[in-house]
Amino acid sequence: MYHIEVLQRKLDQLMKEPDNPDLYNDIGVLLYQLKDWHNAEMYLQKAYQLDSSNKDVLYNYAQLLNEQYQWEKSISIYTAYLDMEPNDIEVIQKVGNTCYLIGDYQKAQKFYEQLKVNGEENLDR
């Protein structure tokens, strides 16, 4: 119930601010939580189109695509996210695994190498 009420409020708000990427992102996440994958993808895609430099949008959109087996597309969005957050080891691992899933072992291996370097750097610190 809580999600639906929030979603209703956000949709009302969107009527007033039709170009607000954060609103699209929030709605996409709510729909994702409600397991409405198709609409969640549409809203997150719109958020991404409006602001492809928003880390949250990139993360959420890539995550959704990944869940929907759109692995190649999710890899490219995750990569854009990693450009901004190069030390997010959870995402590095995720992308590495996704590269394995699409059969790109070269790339998968590179991400795991990066994971190793990041791990060592963290240890140095």
Next chain:
Amino acid sequence: MTEKKQLSLCMVTKNDEKHLPACLENMDEVADEVIMIDLGSTDQTVDIAEKAGAKVYQRKWNEDNSEVKNACLDLAQGRWVLFLQANETIAEEQLKKLPLLLKNPNAEGYLLYIDQYSKKNKILSPVHSLRLFRNRKEYRYQYRIFERIPEEHLNNIKDAGIRIIQHTDQSLLNNNKKNKLLKDEMAKYPGDSYLHYMYGMELLNERRYEESVHFLESARKNVKNNYLFAPHLYKCLSWNLFSLKRYKEAFTILERGLKLFPAYTDFLVLRGDLYKQDKQYENAIRDLEQCLEIKRNPSVSIPKPEIHISVVLETLAEIHELIDNEQIALTYYQQAYELNHTNQKLLYKIGELAKLADKNEIVENIMKSAVEENNLEKIMILMDIYLQHHKYTQVIFYLDEIGSFLGNKEQVASIKFFCYMMMGKVKEAEVHFSMINKKSPIYEHVLLQRLESCWFYDDWEKAEQLLQEVNQRESINQHIKNLYHLLHNLFTGKVSGDSRKLQKQEYEMVSILIENLLWKEQEEKAKLVLPLLLQGQLGKEPYMKLAQLWAEKNDFDTIQILFKCVKHEHQLEFKQKIIQHLLRNNFISTANRVNKLGDSKSLGALDYVLWSRCFMYRLEKCIEKVQEPESVTEVHNTLSWKEKEKEKPNKALLAFYQNLSMKSRNSNEGIIECDVTDKTCAEIHSDIGEVFEKRREHKAAFTAYLRSLQWDPQNQHTQNKISNIFGNNQMDFSAFLEEKSWPLEGAVFREKEEYIHYVFGLIYFNKQQYEKAHAFFMEIQDSEMLSSIAQPYIFGCLWFSGNEEEVKKQISELNRDSHVVPAFLSICKDYILDKLAEGSQKHKNSELIKEEQEKVRKMVSARTFFI
């Protein structure tokens, strides 16, 4: 100052001159004084005692045991007293323990158990084992009969580890007098649990079970749990109820007894027996094994359980024999025999099971040790076992070895005659026959055997002569003469049948004759005689024994005749025994036919073994139809993908795998070894799947397993993994498969659609939904290579759903070199093993199923299945 005496031997005597000297001599070294109260002996008892230095006091017998024994105690001056009867002694080596026991400051008394050597083996109470205790004035006997020192006065009683040998059963009172006194005491002390218990025991010894239960039950209601006799009371009561077939009540008493006295293992043995009676064999085994476990770590609690460990082992052996675990039964019989060499039945059982298990060396070793020990009795039993097993060469060998101390040369000659006769060495047999004097008592027995040998070797003329000789021997019973005439007439065709009922002795003679004829491969003659055994109503055992003999000849018709003679309630047991015998000889088709005789009741664990054998038998017949390589052209070139199956991964995949596994090790997610150089692509992907699975990344794991399967499409492990993950979320994984986001690799599958069909086929195949699986596999029949991969599963689908004829037809068109046949066999192997695992789960103690599992595994893994 004189040192206080350590031990006073106390005795009450009356006309004991026969046994007294032995007893006094036995105790001479140990006892510091002998206090003897004589109740008016009229023989040499008093003189003997006085000469041995005993202090003898005369006393009038007032029919009061306590009075006399307490008088002994009043006179005794030792720190300890030991009560013995004149007819009792203690073995020398056990007596040596005595001084040490007397030095124990923590003991107030000791139980010495009594071994009765009289014919009347009575149940004795542990109360009567309290023979050695400190000489204190507060320790005095109570009751005129079955005197007892109340345990509330005497604490810290221990087990002495000493046994008294009671040479004869002697008592001052006859049973009637005893019972009268006991009843008087019961009237004097109403509600006394001890007196009720003793009276119950007396009745039990007289086998008056119903009356006994009444008194034992009333004793149980009033007994205190710290009374020395309490566990024994519970045991006697339950045993009594058991004898009356009041099993439920017996069970309840045993349960209570076990709760109160958990170290008293006799309860477990009796409960095991109850379970055995009720055919709850697993529970019986559990109780008896628990009993063995407790006995291995004996507790100090008293009284000690009475049932000897050899009895527990023997019961375990019997149960395992009942559930066809012959190997385990044999081991238990051997262990029981190790502990009790006097039990001849154990030796016969060992012989019987060793033969079934093809372990003749066991009997051979026992024989060697018997020869070394010069144990004539044991040797004779083993000879008998050898003769039963038709091991004539061994019998002759051992007769030559030990003949000198066998003494009776004619007896040796008679055995040798029989052995040579059976072995077909007629001349040697005749030499030994001639060594037996016609006046010898064994001559007639050998004469009849000689006559039988003429029947074996079709020497009818000689047989006629011998028959005349038999006629002339007056000491041979007329009915035996008539029987041998009848047998001769049956063999010579003078009569074709006879409706006479045989007497027990005649029956045994004819059975042995049939057994010997069958051993001599003369089934036709055996069949002529067999009807003689079918006239009377025999028990199940003789029919089963006969049927086993015919089972060895794979003769279904005769087995069927014998089956019909067995009472309805024994038919299942008959079937079980005979089927097992047939399977042991690999007569599978006959075993299956026997299974169909009579009611279709479950054979228990044997059902699974029979099913497995029949399955393999039919498979064997089917595979025989596969053609030789030259007879057909190569149908499928399957080598290419078989080689690809072994392909090694590229560097990038290897590096990814190593990093992934390293990461997993750091976070304790996986257990993957570092040396990966030998791994194939299929193995690497499978390992990756394991890592993802442990991380609960099921889709990634599913993808990895799918990829592994692309390299090695018939890998059962990978197939199971895929089926399991799929089964946990069918909707999601169906969608995932249909989505086709996953890439294809490997050399087998070129189209995702084909691979999806293959995967769905496997999933349904593993779920035993063969019709659905078949439909999916048939979808991928277009490509030659793919169809060869799917073909074994298609065969499996058809075979497992009962369409064996179609498989036979298709398989007959295959080339022996085709990989389809071994792959199909491998699928069948897994199918059989799954079914056997199900059986093993249901019959947890069944060695029969375990042996079958081992057999199936070995046959296929060694690639020696059928081809």
